[in-house]
Amino acid sequence: MGDFQARFYLNFIKDDRWTYIWNGLLVTLEVTLFATLIGILLGFLVAIIRSTHDRTGKMKLPNGVCQIYLTVIRGTPVVVQLLITYFLIFGSMKVSKVLVAVLAFGINSGAYVAEICRAGIMSIDIGQLEAGRSIGFSYAKTMWYIILPQAFKNVLPALGNEFIVLLKETSVSGYIALHDLTKGGDVIRSRTYDAFMPLIGVALIYLAMVLGFTKLVSMLERRLNQSER
Amino acid sequence: MSDNVLIRAENVRKSFSGKDVLKGIDLEIHRGEVVVIIGPSGSGKSTFLRCLNLLEVPTGGHIFFKDVDITDKKVNIDLHRQKMGMVFQHFNLFPHMDILRNMTIGPVKLLKKSEEEAEKYAMALLERVGLADRAHAYPSQLSGGQKQRIAIVRALCMQPEVMLFDEPTSALDPEMVGEVLQVMRDLAKERMTMVIVTHEMGFAREVADRVVFLEEGILMEQNDPVNFFEHPQNERLKSFLGKVL
Numbered sequence: 001m002g003d004f005q006a007r008f009y010l011n012f013i014k015d016d017r018w019t020y021i022w023n024g025l026l027v028t029l030e031v032t033l034f035a036t037l038i039g040i041l042l043g044f045l046v047a048i049i050r051s052t053h054d055r056t057g058k059m060k061l062p063n064g065v066c067q068i069y070l071t072v073i074r075g076t077p078v079v080v081q082l083l084i085t086y087f088l089i090f091g092s093m094k095v096s097k098v099l100v101a102v103l104a105f106g107i108n109s110g111a112y113v114a115e116i117c118r119a120g121i122m123s124i125d126i127g128q129l130e131a132g133r134s135i136g137f138s139y140a141k142t143m144w145y146i147i148l149p150q151a152f153k154n155v156l157p158a159l160g161n162e163f164i165v166l167l168k169e170t171s172v173s174g175y176i177a178l179h180d181l182t183k184g185g186d187v188i189r190s191r192t193y194d195a196f197m198p199l200i201g202v203a204l205i206y207l208a209m210v211l212g213f214t215k216l217v218s219m220l221e222r223r224l225n226q227s228e229r
Numbered sequence: 230m231s232d233n234v235l236i237r238a239e240n241v242r243k244s245f246s247g248k249d250v251l252k253g254i255d256l257e258i259h260r261g262e263v264v265v266i267i268g269p270s271g272s273g274k275s276t277f278l279r280c281l282n283l284l285e286v287p288t289g290g291h292i293f294f295k296d297v298d299i300t301d302k303k304v305n306i307d308l309h310r311q312k313m314g315m316v317f318q319h320f321n322l323f324p325h326m327d328i329l330r331n332m333t334i335g336p337v338k339l340l341k342k343s344e345e346e347a348e349k350y351a352m353a354l355l356e357r358v359g360l361a362d363r364a365h366a367y368p369s370q371l372s373g374g375q376k377q378r379i380a381i382v383r384a385l386c387m388q389p390e391v392m393l394f395d396e397p398t399s400a401l402d403p404e405m406v407g408e409v410l411q412v413m414r415d416l417a418k419e420r421m422t423m424v425i426v427t428h429e430m431g432f433a434r435e436v437a438d439r440v441v442f443l444e445e446g447i448l449m450e451q452n453d454p455v456n457f458f459e460h461p462q463n464e465r466l467k468s469f470l471g472k473v474l
Contacts, residue, residue: 130284131321135335135387136311145334149325 011197017188021198024184025205031101031180032167038106039166040159043113046070048143050114051121055129056139066114073111079172081108086176097178101170109166116162120155121147153224160217164210171206181205233259235295235391235422236281242289243276243446250276252446253290258391261420265433265454268443269469274426277443278395281424282306282313295390311339314384318396320376322368328355328379329364332386340387347386354382358412374405378412391422398429430473434458442466 012018046066053063073081085104086097124147132142171182179187185202189195236258243251250273258264266274279285281292283299283306291300299309323331332354333347342350355361358378368376377397384392394413398406410432417423417436427433433440433454440457442450442465450463458474461467 125319125321127317127319127321128323131315131317131323133307134282134284134310134313134315134317135384136307136339137335138307141338145338146323150323153325 007194007197011188011192011194012201015191017191020179020184020187021181021201021205022184024179024181027098027173027179028167028170028181030098031105031170031173031178032163034102035105035109035166035170036163038102039109039113039162042107042110043115043117046110046114047117047121050118052139054118054122055126070111070114073108074115078105078108078169079175082172082175097173097176100176101173101178101180105166105170108169109162112162112165113159116155116158117151120151120158123154124150156217156221156224160213164213167209167213168206234293235260235262236424237293238277238281238290239293240290241277241280241287241292243273243280243285244288250446251280251287254443254446254448256441256448256451258422258424260390260422262438263417263423263425263436264439264441265425265427265437266441266443267427267430267433267469272443273446274443275395278393278424278426281393282310282315284315311335311387312390314387314389314392316377316380316384316392316394316397318399320368320373320380320400322376322379322383324368327365327367328360328371331368331379332383335383335387351382351386354385357415358382372405373401374408377401377405377409381409381412381416385416391424392416394423394425394427396426396428398427428473430458430470442469444469 012021046069049059049062049066053059082101082104085107086100090100121143128146128150129142132146133139137145170180173180174183174186177183181202185198188198192198234257236256238254238256241251241254242249254273254277256264256277266278268274276285280287281294283292287300291298293299294309294313297304297309299306322328323334326334329348329351332351333342333344336342336347336350337344340347352361352364355364358381360375360378360382363371363375363379368379371379381392381397397413398409401409406429410429413423413425413432414436425433425437435454437454439451440454441448442457442461442463444465450457450461450466457466458470461470
């Protein structure tokens, strides 16, 4: 036990090493949060375009663009996308690494959110669209008032899952030397030559965040479901 | 065109992936008239009804609603649909809204009525169909017959000039058919213009001013209900009535 205390002290207390973890955690949260926002906005837009195309045959060109986006993003590893964003797209520019990570992960997440949302929209019976249109709502208003609220409820678990995946995926940010949570633990390891404490510590923090968020989603889900029972 | 004509279908054609479902149908619906469309399944009667408010866009021909050609692409169909209520076989209530909201969302968002005004009107309609106590229930809590009655009054909330019914009782358990037909019967008595696709022959005979027989996308015969059912002329109609009556 004395050994544990000594290692805990060495890895987290001595020289304020916990600040690597803390600052890394803040970066991880920052990147995840803003990437999620971009992902949802982008995914939502793509889903609307794609489902409108599927249902009405309109928007051929935007749909084509979306399909290329989905194919490229889903067909290549996120680490490669991150590196391309950093070294090729912003290669000659001085931009913050956080911004690079936010954009890369956001654009990546958008592709997955898009397919989740599209599936959600397509899962709503076509009769709902027809009922909305027959009352006199335009296609856009029918989507807004009738289809999307129902679709959102259906895709909430999948969206929550995508958020969790994204949170964990940001752990590869170290590839562009961004000091996120994972990198923070790794820095400590390289200083103390103790792999166990910092890495298990980092893992536990990820786990705690995922558990907390899972709980949040299931609470929201229950509240949304109340209306129908 | 006579002032009395509310909807005029002119040589309406519709084909789905090369298959002709409607082969040129002409029909006039007059104000205050109840027109019942019957025919074997696959005859195109539902498709024709859905063409009247352009839920299906005709491949050819024209639909005039109050002398406006609504098949013209320049026409804002949403505005005309506000005046054409529609009731579906599968009710299509909005499951995420309570009954009152189902009824008021159209008037509030489209007709720019105040919430109070729309709710007052909706409650009066609910009262009429005996469902006022379910105003704050959700669709999943209602029986099929109740859902369909709500679907009818939801359409009425928009104060339409014509009501289109697409097999309104076909998805109902037999014991619930009567309550829905009663609501429609009351509407007919108030001289609401109605176009009804149904398999309920007894109801057609009782309520219709005119009965139309469609088969294979062609309007085979139309007549007042007595002559339609007692003295059918068309051979196909004779054999159809022989099977269903």
